[in-house]
Amino acid sequence: MKKPDNIVVGISIGDLNGIGSEVVLKTFEDTRVLDFCTPVIFASAKAMTFLKSHFNSEINFNITNNINQLVHGKVNVFNSWNEPVTIEFGKEDEKMGVYAIKSLQSSTKALKNGDIDVLVTAPINKHNIQSEEFKFPGHTDYLAQQLEGESLMFMCSDGLRVGLLTDHVPVKDVVNHITEELIINKINTVYHSLKSDFNIVRPRIAVLGINPHTGDNGVIGHEDDTVLRPTLKKLKDEGKLVFGPYAADSFFGSNNYKSFDAVVASYHDQGLIPFKTLSFGQGVNFTAGLNKVRTSPDHGTAYEIAGKGVADESSFKEAVFMAIQIFRNRNEYEELTANPLKKSTKKI
Structure with a gap:
C-alpha cells in the first residue's frame, strides 16, 4: 500500500x-x-x-x-x-x-x-x-x-509560466486556428490551472498579440482587433484579470512578464523561444487542463x-518535483472546493 x-x-x-x-x-x-x-x-x-x-x-x-x-x-x-x-x-x-x-x-x-x-x-x-x-x-x-480535459502546453519555471493558444501547428495555419472559442478555452484552462495547480487565488494573465505590433491598427493584420481584443474583453467582463494583447517583440525584454502569473502566446515559437532563452535547463513542460x-x-x-x-538532469529533476507539488496542490484545491470553510494556505 x-x-x-x-x-x-x-x-x-x-x-x-x-x-x-x-x-x-x-x-x-x-x-x-x-x-x-x-x-x-x-x-x-x-x-x-x-x-x-x-x-x-x-x-x-x-x-x-x-x-x-x-x-x-x-x-x-x-x-x-x-x-x-x-x-x-x-x-x-x-x-x-x-x-x-x-x-x-x-x-x-x-x-x-x-x-x-x-x-x-x-x-x-x-x-x-x-x-x-x-x-x-x-x-x-x-x-x-x-x-x-482541455489540454494545454504550459511551460513553467520559478519566474515564468507560458501557455500556448496553438502548439504543434504550422505557422501558415496559426491564424486559422485562433478563434473566439479556442481563446476562451485556452485562457480558462490557464486560469483554472493557476488556481488549482499553483495556489494562486487571483491569477493575472497577459496575452500576446497574434501579429507584429498587435497588427498596428490593421496595417499588419486585423486578427488582433477582430478576434483577440473582443474575446479578451468578454473574459475581463467575467471578472478575470486578463490583459493585452501585448506586442510580443518587446514584452519579455522589458521584463513585463514579471508582472503576471502567466503569459499566453499565440503560437509555439512566440512563447517557447523567450521561455527557453530565459529558463533553459530549469524549465518544465506541464500539460495543464487534464x-x-x-x-x-x-x-x-x-x-x-x-x-x-x-x-x-536539472530540468528532469525539476519536472519530477513540479509534478509532485502540482499533485499536492490539486488535491488541496479539490478539498477546499468541496469544503470552503476549511482553512486555506493559498497565496494571493
Whole structure:
C-alpha cells in the first residue's frame, strides 16, 4: 500500500538512444529524492541493467511485472516489454520509437488506472514514433486523447509560466486556428490551472498579440482587433484579470512578464523561444487542463551528447518535483472546493 505522503511518480523512458535514460538515472541517484516519491520507470529490466552499467550508476532497482508490487524507498522498474533491445546512443532508430511508445502506453495505462499518481515523460523523437498505431505529433496530443480535459502546453519555471493558444501547428495555419472559442478555452484552462495547480487565488494573465505590433491598427493584420481584443474583453467582463494583447517583440525584454502569473502566446515559437532563452535547463513542460498530472523536461533527445555521461538532469529533476507539488496542490484545491470553510494556505 502506498504511503500517504509518498507520491508514486511514473516515468516513461523515452528514446533509449537519447539522453532521457541518463537524466532519469542521475535524478534518482540522489537518494534524497526518494523521501518525496516512489519512482517507477516503465522500460525493461534488461534495458535498465545495461544503462546502469554504461553510466556506472549505483542505483539498485526493484524489478517487477506487477504494478501493485512496488517497493517504497527504491527505484522501481516495471517491465513494459521483455525482449532485449540494442541501444545505440546518438542514432535515430525506428525501433527506439517503438519502445518509446510501449513505455508511454504502459505508463499512461497505469496513470489512468490510478496505479501511479503522476507521469513524467523523458524525451521522444517525434519522427521515429510515427506508425500506424501511433499518429500523434508528440506526448501532449496523445495524452489529450487518453485523459479527460482541455489540454494545454504550459511551460513553467520559478519566474515564468507560458501557455500556448496553438502548439504543434504550422505557422501558415496559426491564424486559422485562433478563434473566439479556442481563446476562451485556452485562457480558462490557464486560469483554472493557476488556481488549482499553483495556489494562486487571483491569477493575472497577459496575452500576446497574434501579429507584429498587435497588427498596428490593421496595417499588419486585423486578427488582433477582430478576434483577440473582443474575446479578451468578454473574459475581463467575467471578472478575470486578463490583459493585452501585448506586442510580443518587446514584452519579455522589458521584463513585463514579471508582472503576471502567466503569459499566453499565440503560437509555439512566440512563447517557447523567450521561455527557453530565459529558463533553459530549469524549465518544465506541464500539460495543464487534464484530469491527471503530466510533466516533462524542457529539452529533447540531444543525440549529439547521448551516452557520454555529460547530460544535465536539472530540468528532469525539476519536472519530477513540479509534478509532485502540482499533485499536492490539486488535491488541496479539490478539498477546499468541496469544503470552503476549511482553512486555506493559498497565496494571493
